[in-house]
Amino acid sequence: MALRPIRRFPDNVLRQPTEDVKTFDADLRRLVEDMAETMYAANGAGLAAIQVGDRRKIFIVEGHVAGGAEDAPPVVFINPKIEWLDEEQETTDEGCLSFPGIYVPIKRALRARVRALDVDGNEFVAEGEGLYARAMQHENDHLINKLLIDYVGPLKKQMIKRKLERSARAEAEEELAD
Ligand code: ZN
Numbered sequence: 001m002a003l004r005p006i007r008r009f010p011d012n013v014l015r016q017p018t019e020d021v022k023t024f025d026a027d028l029r030r031l032v033e034d035m036a037e038t039m040y041a042a043n044g045a046g047l048a049a050i051q052v053g054d055r056r057k058i059f060i061v062e063g064h065v066a067g068g069a070e071d072a073p074p075v076v077f078i079n080p081k082i083e084w085l086d087e088e089q090e091t092t093d094e095g096c097l098s099f100p101g102i103y104v105p106i107k108r109a110l111r112a113r114v115r116a117l118d119v120d121g122n123e124f125v126a127e128g129e130g131l132y133a134r135a136m137q138h139e140n141d142h143l144i145n146k147l148l149i150d151y152v153g154p155l156k157k158q159m160i161k162r163k164l165e166r167s168a169r170a171e172a173e174e175e176l177a178d
Pocket residue numbers: 095096097098138139142
């Protein structure tokens with residue numbers, strides 16, 4: 001397993017179209033393992049493949065967030081389709097590993113049902129509530145190139161862009177000082 005660098009906004013790859021997974025092989029397995037390691041290292045609740053620069057339609061959700069035990073493995077969603085969204089909605093501050101330090105209030109369905117394939121190509125249906133439902137909707141957004149920043153107005157967009165530029169600059173300076 002290996003960590004893969006997480007692409008941050010405004011990296012162009014986050015806006016590139018994603019592609020269905022057609023081959024369920026060792027390469028796919030390796031990607032999913034690397035995604036899990038990368039997500040844990042960044043303390044994320046979920047991660048989409050496009051966030052590590054791979055355009056295949058894959059996302060993972062942390063196992064505990066997905067309703068499993070504290071140490072449950074992440075749930076892997078391949079070629080996912082949102083089947084149902086509850087009419088009942090909830091607004092909660094949401095973060096994204098591609099927008100470090102940024103939190104945006106987003107209104108989402110309180111419950112969601114998603115049909116997907118696992119790493120072996122077997123179909124399954126996942127239904128979740130609260131944070132799990134939110135995580136599935138957030139990660140699925142990545143597969144259709146929809147980002148946190150698309151949910152806010154023009155003023156907040158500028159603020160987010162500036163804040164990310166500042167932190168990227170600070171990190172680059174820190175690296176130079178090392
Ligand atoms: Zn995200």
